Amino acid sequence: MVFDERLVMAFILENAIKYGGKARSKSVLGKILSVKPEYRNAIKDLIEYIKSKIEYVNSLSQDELLKLYEEYKDYVKTPTKAEKKSPLPPLPNAEIGKVVTRFAPNPDFVLHLGSLRPLIISYEYAKIYEGRFIVRFEDTDPRTKKPKLEYYKLILDDIRWLGIEPDEVYYQSDRLELYYNVARELIGRGYAYVCLCPSEEFSKLSKSGVACPHRGQSPSENMELFDKMLSGEFKEGEAVLRIKTDLSHPNPSVRDWPALRIIDTKRYPHPRVGVKYRVWPLYNFSCAIDDYYMGVTHVFRGVEHKVNEEKQRYIYKYLDWKEPTYIHHGRLAIPGGILSKSKILKGIREGLYKSVDDPKLATVPALRRRGFRPEALKNIILRVGISPSNAVIDFSLLASENRKIVDRLANRYFGVRNPFKVYFKRVSHIDLIKIRKHPDYPERGVRRFEFRDEYISLYIDFEDYSNIISRDPFRLIGIGNFILEEADKQVKIRYIDNDVKKAKKEGYKFIHWVPVDHSIKCIFIYPDTTYEGYSELNILDEKVDSVIQFERIGYFRIEDLGRNNINVVFAHD
Incomplete structure (x- = not known):
C-alpha cells in the first residue's frame, strides 16, 4: 500500500512540536488511522513507515522543525462540527465553502449499486463543506458507449430520488468547442500533435518506446492537420490528436495517449447533437479539462483510475493548471447481484431479465421497484466509506438497513401466495374482526372483516395446511384457535376457543x-x-408505491392497484 507522505509527515511534525521536538509513534499512528482507516489493512508496514519518518524528524533542530511544519501544516486541521457528525473522515485540502465535487456518469446505462459509492460520497462531502456538487454527463462516445436519451432522464430521476439535488448539471456533448480550443492551445505550445499512423503501427512503436513519425511536426503543421480533422478531410480512424508524454513511461498506454479522434456520426449519430460534430474527445482529455473549468477540487473515483490520473497530469502540467485532490475507493460487489452493464444488457436481450428494473438485478431502478428506501442505500454507502479496498455488501445487510426504515412505515395485511380453501361454522361472537393496521401505531386505524354467513370460507397458504393436517390445534390470527375436523373433498376446521395465552404457551401454529x-x-x-394468490381487500386503502408488510411473508412494494387484481414486488423478509 502507498501511504500519503504529506499526511504522515504533517501528523509527525505536529506531534514533534507538541512534545518538544520528539514525536511519539503511538499517538501519531492513532491520528493517522482516524483519518485513513483503510491503512489498518497494512498496519505493520504503516508502523515501520512512521518510524522511518520519525527518525528523520526527531533529528531536526527546533527551527528546522517549525520551518518544515509550515510546508505540511495544511494537511492537518481540527475537524469542523459537520466533519465530526459525518461518518466520513475529514477531507484533505478542504476549506469550508470552497469544496467542489462531481459525479460523472456515462448515460449508456442506468445507475447501479456500484455507482452509488462515488455519487453519495461526492455529494456528502460537498454538503459537509458547504460547497458545490456537480453532475456531469460524460457522453462523448456515440459509437462504442453510445448514450441513450432515456438514460439521461433515468439517471437524474434516480439521483433526485436519493435526495440529491445537483447544484449544476453539465453535458459534455455541449462542450466540444471548449475541447477544441484547449486542443489548439496544446498544439500551439508544442504538446500535442496529429498522428496519421494506423492504430496497429502506432501500438508497435509505442510498445517499443519509439516516436511516431508525426511527433516532430511543427505546431503550424499540426494546427493545419487538426483543422482538416474538424472539416471532414479525414475519415474515421485516419487521424488522432495525441498528447506528448514520456515515451519511456513504464506503462505503454500512457505514452502519447490519444486525446481526440474522429467518429463517423452519420453512421453513429449522437442522441443529443446528431451529426453536428465528428471529432470527439476521449475520456482523459475531456475529464481533465472539465474538472479544471468547473473548479472541481476533489475527485472520488475507483482505484483503477490511477493510470488515468497519470495521463491527465500532463494536461495540468502543460497548461499550468492546479490538479484536484484525488481520493480512491475500491469496487463494490453484492453476492448474486450482477453489476456489469454488458452482462445485464446481454441478459435482457436473451430474455434472462425483463428490463433494467428486473428484481433480480442490483440496479437502482430495480432496488426502487422492490421498495428499498433512499435513506437505506445512503446509510450503507456511508458505512462502507471511501476505503480503497474492495467491499462486499451482502443482501441481508441491505435488507436489514431497509427494514429499520420501512418497518414503522409499512401497514400490515394478510396475503396468501399458494391459496388453499378451508371453511368453518361461524360461532356467534365471530362477526366483526378488527386488526390494527400497525401494531405500534393505533392511530392508523384497523382492518375490518365482517362475517355474517353461517359458514365462513377462508384462503390459507398450502404450506400451512400441510402443517395442520396432523390435527394439532392451530390459531387463525385475530379470530381464534381451531383444529382440523375433516379433510375430504372440502377441508373443514372447527373453532375451539379464543385463548391467545394458551395458544402461545402450547406452541400452536399461528396462521x-x-x-x-x-x-x-x-x-x-x-x-x-x-x-398468483390473494390479498385481503383492505389493502385497497393503500396507494401505489407504498411499502406494506404481508404478515409472515415479508415486505413488498405495491406496484399496481387495480379493480380486479394487484401487483406487489418483494423487497425482503
Whole structure:
C-alpha cells in the first residue's frame, strides 16, 4: 500500500512540536488511522513507515522543525462540527465553502449499486463543506458507449430520488468547442500533435518506446492537420490528436495517449447533437479539462483510475493548471447481484431479465421497484466509506438497513401466495374482526372483516395446511384457535376457543388467512418466481408505491392497484 507522505509527515511534525521536538509513534499512528482507516489493512508496514519518518524528524533542530511544519501544516486541521457528525473522515485540502465535487456518469446505462459509492460520497462531502456538487454527463462516445436519451432522464430521476439535488448539471456533448480550443492551445505550445499512423503501427512503436513519425511536426503543421480533422478531410480512424508524454513511461498506454479522434456520426449519430460534430474527445482529455473549468477540487473515483490520473497530469502540467485532490475507493460487489452493464444488457436481450428494473438485478431502478428506501442505500454507502479496498455488501445487510426504515412505515395485511380453501361454522361472537393496521401505531386505524354467513370460507397458504393436517390445534390470527375436523373433498376446521395465552404457551401454529368473499387477486413478484394468490381487500386503502408488510411473508412494494387484481414486488423478509 502507498501511504500519503504529506499526511504522515504533517501528523509527525505536529506531534514533534507538541512534545518538544520528539514525536511519539503511538499517538501519531492513532491520528493517522482516524483519518485513513483503510491503512489498518497494512498496519505493520504503516508502523515501520512512521518510524522511518520519525527518525528523520526527531533529528531536526527546533527551527528546522517549525520551518518544515509550515510546508505540511495544511494537511492537518481540527475537524469542523459537520466533519465530526459525518461518518466520513475529514477531507484533505478542504476549506469550508470552497469544496467542489462531481459525479460523472456515462448515460449508456442506468445507475447501479456500484455507482452509488462515488455519487453519495461526492455529494456528502460537498454538503459537509458547504460547497458545490456537480453532475456531469460524460457522453462523448456515440459509437462504442453510445448514450441513450432515456438514460439521461433515468439517471437524474434516480439521483433526485436519493435526495440529491445537483447544484449544476453539465453535458459534455455541449462542450466540444471548449475541447477544441484547449486542443489548439496544446498544439500551439508544442504538446500535442496529429498522428496519421494506423492504430496497429502506432501500438508497435509505442510498445517499443519509439516516436511516431508525426511527433516532430511543427505546431503550424499540426494546427493545419487538426483543422482538416474538424472539416471532414479525414475519415474515421485516419487521424488522432495525441498528447506528448514520456515515451519511456513504464506503462505503454500512457505514452502519447490519444486525446481526440474522429467518429463517423452519420453512421453513429449522437442522441443529443446528431451529426453536428465528428471529432470527439476521449475520456482523459475531456475529464481533465472539465474538472479544471468547473473548479472541481476533489475527485472520488475507483482505484483503477490511477493510470488515468497519470495521463491527465500532463494536461495540468502543460497548461499550468492546479490538479484536484484525488481520493480512491475500491469496487463494490453484492453476492448474486450482477453489476456489469454488458452482462445485464446481454441478459435482457436473451430474455434472462425483463428490463433494467428486473428484481433480480442490483440496479437502482430495480432496488426502487422492490421498495428499498433512499435513506437505506445512503446509510450503507456511508458505512462502507471511501476505503480503497474492495467491499462486499451482502443482501441481508441491505435488507436489514431497509427494514429499520420501512418497518414503522409499512401497514400490515394478510396475503396468501399458494391459496388453499378451508371453511368453518361461524360461532356467534365471530362477526366483526378488527386488526390494527400497525401494531405500534393505533392511530392508523384497523382492518375490518365482517362475517355474517353461517359458514365462513377462508384462503390459507398450502404450506400451512400441510402443517395442520396432523390435527394439532392451530390459531387463525385475530379470530381464534381451531383444529382440523375433516379433510375430504372440502377441508373443514372447527373453532375451539379464543385463548391467545394458551395458544402461545402450547406452541400452536399461528396462521394468516384471507376471507374468500373479502379478497382480491394478488400477483406476488419475486426475483426468481411469481405467485398468483390473494390479498385481503383492505389493502385497497393503500396507494401505489407504498411499502406494506404481508404478515409472515415479508415486505413488498405495491406496484399496481387495480379493480380486479394487484401487483406487489418483494423487497425482503
